Amino acid sequence: QKEVEQDPGPLSVPEGAIVSLNCTYSNSAFQYFMWYRQYSRKGPELLMYTYSSGNKEDGRFTAQVDKSSKYISLFIRDSQPSDSATYLCAMSVHNAGNMLTFGGGTRLMVKP
Amino acid sequence: EADIYQTPRYLVIGTGKKITLECSQTMGHDKMYWYQQDPGMELHLIHYSYGVNSTEKGDLSSESTVSRIRTEHFPLTLESARPSHTSQYLCASGLAGAQETQYFGPGTRLLVL
Numbered sequence: 001q002k003e004v005e006q007d008p009g010p011l012s013v014p015e016g017a018i019v020s021l022n023c024t025y026s027n028s029a030f031q032y033f034m035w036y037r038q039y040s041r042k043g044p045e046l047l048m049y050t051y052s053s054g055n056k057e058d059g060r061f062t063a064q065v066d067k068s069s070k071y072i073s074l075f076i077r078d079s080q081p082s083d084s085a086t087y088l089c090a091m092s093v094h095n096a097g098n099m100l101t102f103g104g105g106t107r108l109m110v111k112p
Numbered sequence: 113e114a115d116i117y118q119t120p121r122y123l124v125i126g127t128g129k130k131i132t133l134e135c136s137q138t139m140g141h142d143k144m145y146w147y148q149q150d151p152g153m154e155l156h157l158i159h160y161s162y163g164v165n166s167t168e169k170g171d172l173s174s175e176s177t178v179s180r181i182r183t184e185h186f187p188l189t190l191e192s193a194r195p196s197h198t199s200q201y202l203c204a205s206g207l208a209g210a211q212e213t214q215y216f217g218p219g220t221r222l223l224v225l
Contacts, residue, residue, distance in 0.1 A: 032212050043118075043202050043216035044155075088155070090213075098143045098206030098214055104154045 003027050006089055006103030015112050019076040023089035023103045026070065030091040030101070033065050035074045038086045038105065047087075048074065079110045115139055118203050118217040125193055126225050133188045133220045135203030144186040145214060147202040148172060155202065161186055193224045 006023045013019055021035075032051055036044035048063040050056045050072075056063045062075040072091075076083055089103040116137040125131055135144065146159040147170075157170030161180040175197070176190050186205075190197055200221050204214040 034213055036216075041200070041219070041221065043204075043219045046213060046215060049213055086152075092212050094212075096212065098212045099160075100214055102155050107152075 001026065002104075003101050004089065004091060004103040007106055008104055010107040010109055012109045012111060013079055015079060015081060015110055017079050017110070019074075019079050019083070019108060019110075021074040021076075021087050021089075021106050021108070023072050023091075024070055025072075025091060025101075027091075027093070027101070028067075028070065029093040031094050032092045033063070033072050034090040034100070035061075035063055036088040036090060038088060040085075044088055076108075079108075081110050081112050084108055084110050116203060116205055116215055116217040118201075118220050120220060121218060122221050122223075124223045124225065127192075127194055129193050131190050131193055131222070133201050133203075133222070135186045135188070135217060136184050137186075137205040137215075137217075138184060139205065139207065139215070140183065141205035141207045141215075142183065143206045143214075144180065145204040145206075146170070146176075146178060146186070146188050147204065148174065149200045149202055149219075151200070159188065193222075195224045198222060198224050 004025045035048040038044040053067045060077045064073040086105040088105045090100040119134045142163045147155045156172035158174040159178040202219045203217040206214040
């Protein structure tokens with residue numbers, strides 16, 4: 001079993017929908033949680049960064065961490081066709097030298 | 113915004129050739145990483161460095177080698193390219209501290225014929 005599990009999708013939604021992307025993990029030592037967006041044939045771009053549990057909002061994006069359930073989510077409000085990409089969750093333990101454990105990515109398609 | 117650069121962006125080369133993929137960052141990050149990613153597939157860590165003259169192999173076995181002579185520069189070399197090396201290679205960097213994360217370059221797409 002992988003340390004970080006992520007549904008590969010694809011997830012297809014109409015423009016304007018609220019999107020929920022999720023990851024589960026098994027290592028309770030993870031303290032830093034990230035979401036990356038990767039467009040086709042590009043490098044991953046850091047979208048959201050959270051430390052420990054709680055919510056963080058940035059524009060249309062909200063990252064949520066539930067450490068008790070070992071579950072993290074990324075919500076996208078008012079989704080746009082430009083949000084179509086693969087979303088990778090990543091996490092790390094404290095003082096791990098920035099070593100990240102990645103999920104496999106969820107491919108999102110937002111249809112006009 | 114991350115300032116991390118990779119060259120070339122695309123490379124088509126014949127079997128047996130020696131190639132070097134360049135990665136540079138201007139952020140002063142001490143930690144740098146190389147990942148290999150096939151289309152639609154997961155990222156696999158192949159090399160990393162925690163500073164000058166420090167290099168380690170990652171989770172995925174790779175025939176490539178790396179060097180870290182300068183903080184800002186982390187090139188990856190394939191001595192003899194093979195079709196099995198065809199993939200996308202992503203370089204990343206990070207600065208340990210309060211925010212432990214990585215910033216990625218745009219990637220190099222390699223095709224070995």
